[in-house]
Amino acid sequence: MALIVQKFGGTSVGNIERIHHVAERVAREVRAGNRVIAVVSAMAGITDELVGYVREVSTLEDVEAYADHDMVVSAGEMVTAGLLALRLRSIGILARAWAGWQVPVVTDGMYGRARVEEIKTEQVNKSLDAGRVAVITGFQGVTEDGRITTLGRGGSDTSAVALAAAFKAERCDIYTDVDGVYTADPRIVTRARKLERVTFEEMLEMASLGAKILQTRSVEMAMNHNVTLQVLTSFEDKPGTLLVREDEIMEKHQVTGITYSRGEARITLVDVADKPGVSAAIFGPLAEAGINVDMIVQNVTPDGKMTDVTFTVPRADLDHALRAIEGAKTAIGYQGLHMDGNVAKLSVIGVGMRSHAGVAQKMFKTLAEKNINIIVISTSEIKISVLIEEQYIELALRTLHTAYGLDAVVEKG
Amino acid sequence: MALIVQKFGGTSVGNIERIHHVAERVAREVRAGNRVIAVVSAMAGITDELVGYVREVSTLEDVEAYADHDMVVSAGEMVTAGLLALRLRSIGILARAWAGWQVPVVTDGMYGRARVEEIKTEQVNKSLDAGRVAVITGFQGVTEDGRITTLGRGGSDTSAVALAAAFKAERCDIYTDVDGVYTADPRIVTRARKLERVTFEEMLEMASLGAKILQTRSVEMAMNHNVTLQVLTSFEDKPGTLLVREDEIMEKHQVTGITYSRGEARITLVDVADKPGVSAAIFGPLAEAGINVDMIVQNVTPDGKMTDVTFTVPRADLDHALRAIEGAKTAIGYQGLHMDGNVAKLSVIGVGMRSHAGVAQKMFKTLAEKNINIIVISTSEIKISVLIEEQYIELALRTLHTAYGLDAVVEKG
Numbered sequence: 001m002a003l004i005v006q007k008f009g010g011t012s013v014g015n016i017e018r019i020h021h022v023a024e025r026v027a028r029e030v031r032a033g034n035r036v037i038a039v040v041s042a043m044a045g046i047t048d049e050l051v052g053y054v055r056e057v058s059t060l061e062d063v064e065a066y067a068d069h070d071m072v073v074s075a076g077e078m079v080t081a082g083l084l085a086l087r088l089r090s091i092g093i094l095a096r097a098w099a100g101w102q103v104p105v106v107t108d109g110m111y112g113r114a115r116v117e118e119i120k121t122e123q124v125n126k127s128l129d130a131g132r133v134a135v136i137t138g139f140q141g142v143t144e145d146g147r148i149t150t151l152g153r154g155g156s157d158t159s160a161v162a163l164a165a166a167f168k169a170e171r172c173d174i175y176t177d178v179d180g181v182y183t184a185d186p187r188i189v190t191r192a193r194k195l196e197r198v199t200f201e202e203m204l205e206m207a208s209l210g211a212k213i214l215q216t217r218s219v220e221m222a223m224n225h226n227v228t229l230q231v232l233t234s235f236e237d238k239p240g241t242l243l244v245r246e247d248e249i250m251e252k253h254q255v256t257g258i259t260y261s262r263g264e265a266r267i268t269l270v271d272v273a274d275k276p277g278v279s280a281a282i283f284g285p286l287a288e289a290g291i292n293v294d295m296i297v298q299n300v301t302p303d304g305k306m307t308d309v310t311f312t313v314p315r316a317d318l319d320h321a322l323r324a325i326e327g328a329k330t331a332i333g334y335q336g337l338h339m340d341g342n343v344a345k346l347s348v349i350g351v352g353m354r355s356h357a358g359v360a361q362k363m364f365k366t367l368a369e370k371n372i373n374i375i376v377i378s379t380s381e382i383k384i385s386v387l388i389e390e391q392y393i394e395l396a397l398r399t400l401h402t403a404y405g406l407d408a409v410v411e412k413g
Numbered sequence: 414m415a416l417i418v419q420k421f422g423g424t425s426v427g428n429i430e431r432i433h434h435v436a437e438r439v440a441r442e443v444r445a446g447n448r449v450i451a452v453v454s455a456m457a458g459i460t461d462e463l464v465g466y467v468r469e470v471s472t473l474e475d476v477e478a479y480a481d482h483d484m485v486v487s488a489g490e491m492v493t494a495g496l497l498a499l500r501l502r503s504i505g506i507l508a509r510a511w512a513g514w515q516v517p518v519v520t521d522g523m524y525g526r527a528r529v530e531e532i533k534t535e536q537v538n539k540s541l542d543a544g545r546v547a548v549i550t551g552f553q554g555v556t557e558d559g560r561i562t563t564l565g566r567g568g569s570d571t572s573a574v575a576l577a578a579a580f581k582a583e584r585c586d587i588y589t590d591v592d593g594v595y596t597a598d599p600r601i602v603t604r605a606r607k608l609e610r611v612t613f614e615e616m617l618e619m620a621s622l623g624a625k626i627l628q629t630r631s632v633e634m635a636m637n638h639n640v641t642l643q644v645l646t647s648f649e650d651k652p653g654t655l656l657v658r659e660d661e662i663m664e665k666h667q668v669t670g671i672t673y674s675r676g677e678a679r680i681t682l683v684d685v686a687d688k689p690g691v692s693a694a695i696f697g698p699l700a701e702a703g704i705n706v707d708m709i710v711q712n713v714t715p716d717g718k719m720t721d722v723t724f725t726v727p728r729a730d731l732d733h734a735l736r737a738i739e740g741a742k743t744a745i746g747y748q749g750l751h752m753d754g755n756v757a758k759l760s761v762i763g764v765g766m767r768s769h770a771g772v773a774q775k776m777f778k779t780l781a782e783k784n785i786n787i788i789v790i791s792t793s794e795i796k797i798s799v800l801i802e803e804q805y806i807e808l809a810l811r812t813l814h815t816a817y818g819l820d821a822v823v824e825k826g
Contacts, residue, residue, distance in 0.1 A: 016469040050492060056429040057496050058503035065499055071510050072495035075488035079463060082485035083470050086478055090471035097484050101514070102559055146515055 002170040003035045003128070007138060007160035010044035011177045012234035013080050022234060023087040025175070026133055030093050035128050037167060039138045039160040040084055042076025047139075050076060066111030070140070070150045074100070077137035077156075085135040095133040098124060100149075101142035105159065107149045114141060114149035116158070119166035136163060157218035165225035172227050175234035178213055180241035181206065183406040184258045188394050191407040195256065196239075199246045202256050205349045205383050219243065252352035254359050255404040260393055261345040264294070265318040266375060267311055267325065270336035274300065274307040281331045282309060285324040291317045295345070295378045295387060309334075310376055312387060315341055343375060344390040348400060349383045360384050366403045372396055415583040416448045416541070420551065420573035423457035424590045425647040426493050435647060436500040438588070439546055443506050448541050450580060452551045452573040453497055455489025460552075463489060479524030483553070483563045487513070490550035490569075498548040508546040511537060513562075514555035518572065520562045527554055527562035529571070532579035549576060567628035574631045578638035585640050588647035591626055593654035594619065596819040597671045601807050604820040608669065609652075612659045615669050618762045618796050632656065665765035667772050668817040673806055674758040677707070678731040679788060680724055680738065684748035687713065687720040691745065695722060698741040704730045708758070708791045708800060722747075723789055725800060728754055756788060757803040761813060762796045773797050779816040785809055 006029065008022050022038075029036045041047075050073045058065060078099055085097035103124055107114035124134045138156025141149050151158050157174060164172035179194065181203065186192040198206075200223035207216050213231055222229045222243060232240025272278055279298075286293055296311045313321045318341050325337070353359045363384055367374060372395070376387040388396060401407060419442065421435050435451075442449045454460075463486045471478060491512055498510035516537055520527035537547045551569025554562050564571050570587060577585035593607040594616065611619075613636035620629050626644055635642045635656060645653025685691055692711075699706055709724045726734045731754055738750065766772045776797055780787060785808070789800040801809060814820060 016466060019470060053429060053492070053496055054499065057432060057500040060499065060503050064502060064509070068495040068499040068502075068510055070495075071512070072492050072499075075491040078488040078491070079466070079485050082481040082483075083466055086467065086473065086481040086485075087470040089477060089481075090473050096477070097481055099484070099561075148512070 001033060001035050003037065003167055004029050005037045005039060005160050005164040005167070005169045005172040006175065007039040007156060007173065008041065008175045008234060009156065009177070010041045010047070012175045013040055013084070014044035016083075018234075019080070019083050019087055022175075023084060023091055023093070025234060026084075026088060027091055027093045030133060036133045037124070037128075037163055037169070038084060038133060038135045039156060039163060040077055040080040040135065041138050041156040042073075043080055046076040046079070047073055063109075063111060067147055070111045070114075071148050073150055074137070074140040074148045077139055081135045081137045085133075088133055088135070093133060094131050095135055096127050098134055098136045100137050100140035100159075101146070103136060105136075105141035105162070106144060107141035107151070109143045109147070109149065111147075111149055113152040114143075116141060116151070116162045119162060121166055124167070154215035154218075157215040158221060161218045161221045161225070161227055161229065164227045165221070169227070171230060172222065173230045173232060173240075174214060174218075175232060176213060177233065177235065178231070179233035179236060179238060180231055181213060182257070184397055184401050185260070189258075189398050189401045191401065193406060193408045195241050197242045197244050197249055198256060199249060199351050200243055201246065201382055202349050202351060203243050205347070205380075206257055206259050246351050249351070252350070252355060253405070254350055254352045254356040254362075255348045255406065256350040256352070257348075258397055258400055258404070258406070259347050259349065260397055261347075262390060262393065263315045264312045264343045264345050264387065264390075265315040265321075266340045266343050266387060267313065267318075267321060268338040269309045269325070269332065269334040270338065271306045272309050272332060272334045274305060278332065279309075281328060281333075282325070283311075285328040286313070286321060289320060289324045291321050291324065295376050295385065297376050297378065312343070312345070312376070340375070342390050343387050344393045345385055345387055346393065346396055346400070347383050347385040348404065351382050353382055353384075362403060363400060366399055367396060370395060370399055414446060414448050416450065416580055417442050418450045418452060418573050418577040418580070418582045418585040419588065420452040420569060420586065421454065421497075421588045421647060422569065422590070423454040423460070425588045426453055426497070427457035429496075431647075432493070432496050432500055435588070436497060436504055436506070438647060439497075439501060440504055440506045443546060449546045450537070450541075450576055450582070451497060451546060451548045452569060452576060453490055453493040453548060454551050454569040455486075456493055459489040459492070460486055476522075476524060480560055483524045483527075484561050486563055487550070487553040487561045490552055494548045494550045498546075501546055501548070506546060507544050508548055509540050511547055511549045513550050513553035513572075514559070516549060518549075518554035518575070519557060520554035520564070522556045522560070522562065524560075524562055526565040527556075529554060529564070529575045532575060534579055537580070567631075570628040570631035571634060574634045574638070574640050574642065577640045578634070582640070584643060585635065586643045586645060586653075587627060587631075588645060589626060590646065590648065591644070592646035592649060592651060593644055594626060594670070596669070597810055597814050598673070601810050602671075602814045604814065606819060606821045608654050610655045610657050610662055611669060612662060612764050613656055614659065614795055615762050615764060616656050618760070618793075619670055619672050659764050662764070665763070665768060666818070667763055667765045667769040667775075668761045668819065669763040669765070670761075671810055671813055671817070671819070672760050672762065673810055675803060675806065676728045677725045677756045677758050677800065677803075678728040678734075679753045679756050679800060680726065680731075680734060681751040682722045682738070682745065682747040682749070683751065684719045685722050686746050687718055692722075694741060694744045695738070696724075698737040699726070699734060702733060702737040704734050704737065708789050708798065710789050710791065725756070725758070725789070753788070755803045756800050757806045758798055758800055759806065759809055759813070760796050760798040761817065764795050766795055766797075775816060776813060779812055780809060783808060783812055
């Protein structure tokens with residue numbers, strides 16, 4: 001008998017009717033002859049409500065404050081786990097609810113963002129052997145000395161993957177409110193296709209670029225422990241997207257997906273002295289100000305003495321960043337400063353780039369044909385990102401989607 | 414340093430503002446040099462909400478269903494405990510939150526109405542020794558094999574008393590939404606006085622007669638373990654009522670308090686054969702129907718062959734009771750049946766009755782002077798109850814309150 005881990009997020013268990021529905025999903029796996037571990041989040045909105053209470057009683061930020069925070073917010077999943085186990089039994093499926101500390105899911109003591117250290121499988125395995133579904137609270141664990149911890153926002157995905165690894169599950173199904181990973185945002189690109197498979201590496205690039213489906217940590221953990229992940233919706237009955245190792249994908253397309261990020265701002269420092277330590281002089285003050293710098297490009301000038309440095313920051317942080325840079329003007333020693341608050345980032349992603357030449361060239365040519373100016377280029381092994389004016393983002397997305405052969409054959413709608 | 418247990422009920426921690434207020438109460442005990450264990454209920458309304466969810470997902474009534482129920486509803490106190498500990502630290506008082514399973518409060522496996530078997534004091538004592546307030550979830554415990562249990566509605570009082578006994582607390586303060594135990598219901602008797610002290614035995618008679626301030630089980634437990642209980646309000650700053658042993662009350666009044674219960678109904682069976690087994694024939698069918706019979710009076714007739722039997726049931730169960738009795742008419746063999754759906758019970762209570770003669774006589778005489786007819790009389794060692802027409806209940810209460818010298822010297826209002 002195969003063991004399947006099924007993880008249900010907050011909207012999937014958002015009310016009693018949804019919990020009934022989720023119980024049917026679990027029952028179907030059981031009736032198909034599988035053993036099941038169901039991992040549940042708090043009902044949608046509950047965690048936010050509890051965090052709100054915590055903020056109302058205290059502004060402390062010390063370790064003990066996070067420990068209390070974890071005790072408070074861990075209550076949310078306890079409710080869902082108990083209710084789902086109860087519902088399962090009331091439709092004839094043996095089940096038992098487990099809090100993280102009962103399994104136990106042992107974590108370090110970094111309250112609020114703990115890391116799973118060990119999952120003790122003996123008790124739950126006994127219960128599974130007795131034919132019971134194990135309904136386990138996501139998002140939470142317990143320290144060696146018995147205090148409740150949480151894994152941080154979105155931590156239920158990590159719980160599910162860690163449990164799948166520890167129990168050697170055949171598959172870890174992450175039920176969410178989207179039905180899989182698409183070649184591009186279907187709200188913009190109507191001919192976007194759902195991917196049957198995507199590699200972990202591609203998923204990591206997509207997640208960090210704004211296709212917020214899975215918590216990055218859970219993807220990394222699945223990759224490291226060789227857990228087969230599936231992303232699918234609990235709201236409809238159809239297959240999702242499988243996350244797999246690169247060698248499990250037969251035919252590699254040049255490009256698997258195209259993502260975008262609006263709300264970027266560009267800053268260019270002109271005629272910066274090209275000498276050691278100048279990067280630190282620029283980016284040190286920004287880091288201290290807590291500003292997340294994304295793309296960085298530096299061009300060498302012909303005489304090798306001066307250089308221009310361009311970088312991007314979130315648009316909301318632009319004023320803040322400018323103040324930090326101007327405050328460090330003497331240390332940096334730049335001659336001029338340009339900026340642009342109306343840019344967006346576009347990235348094409350695909351492990352196939354490694355074996356296909358000309359992926360970048362096709363991107364540049366396609367954008368040029370539409371008269372879209374590329375402001376900055378940045379590349380990694382499986383990704384090419386460009387900065388363009390934000391007004392062109394939708395046109396660029398659709399045009400590139402067609403150019404890379406990603407369009408669905410049958411038009412939607 | 415004395416150890417004080419402070420228990421805060423649902424209305425006392427009903428919102429964030431109330432939790433702030435409760436933290437100040439705890440802080441005051443700490444600043445007075447005491448060690449404190451604070452026992453908390455769920456915020457008012459939360460437990461009902463969680464129980465509502467449980468009912469929506471399942472109608473199962475088996476042991477496992479109650480186990481899930483307990484996991485779900487135990488979430489409520491976790492939230493309050495975490496928030497109160499956090500609040501305490503943010504006003505400079507060291508504190509740690511403890512779930513029942515962390516203490517641990519070990520119970521039997523009767524989910525939904527578990528009994529405390531043992532409280533392991535080592536961990537909490539270490540924390541108290543380190544100068545920390547222990548904020549402990551009321552209402553819940555854990556079985557020997559690590560599953561969450563709850564003690565039943567009102568179980569937080571029991572938790573508090575059990576903790577006070579296990580940790581040998583000097584006093585167990587139960588904060589609630591009434592400010593103490595009164596000689597009579599102050600809404601009816603404006604001259605009712607708050608009692609400084611009341612004996613456990615009196616409190617038990619009052620609780621079971623409708624003065625619903627403390628859970629009966631917690632009073633019994635306090636009596637058995639010699640815990641000094643105090644009932645007081647968290648909404649105002651004034652002393653409450655101490656529950657003590659009889660030998661701790663110096664001057665015993667004839668009567669300590671007068672309670673009443675509306676909504677009673679009387680049934681009289683006329684000319685029942687006075688032979689062995691007839692009581693079983695009457696009350697067996699009522700017990701089977703789940704009807705709670707209260708007062709029972711049987712008079713011997715002069716010839717010793719026939720008797721009249723009168724008993725009371727809750728008015729809401731009257732029709733139900735009549736059907737049960739009529740269904741058993743042949744077995745009982747009564748000749749006539751009278752009933753009255755408009756009666757109420759009045760009880761005078763006091764350990765002083767043991768040493769004062771004439772308490773009953775004063776009651777009968779006082780009621781007779783007001784032309785209030787006594788329908789049924791029932792007595793115990795420290796209580797005399799009478800059944801009267803409900804329309805006279807307020808008059809009777811006030812008149813008896815004056816007759817027994819219970820009126821406050823300074824008139825209220």
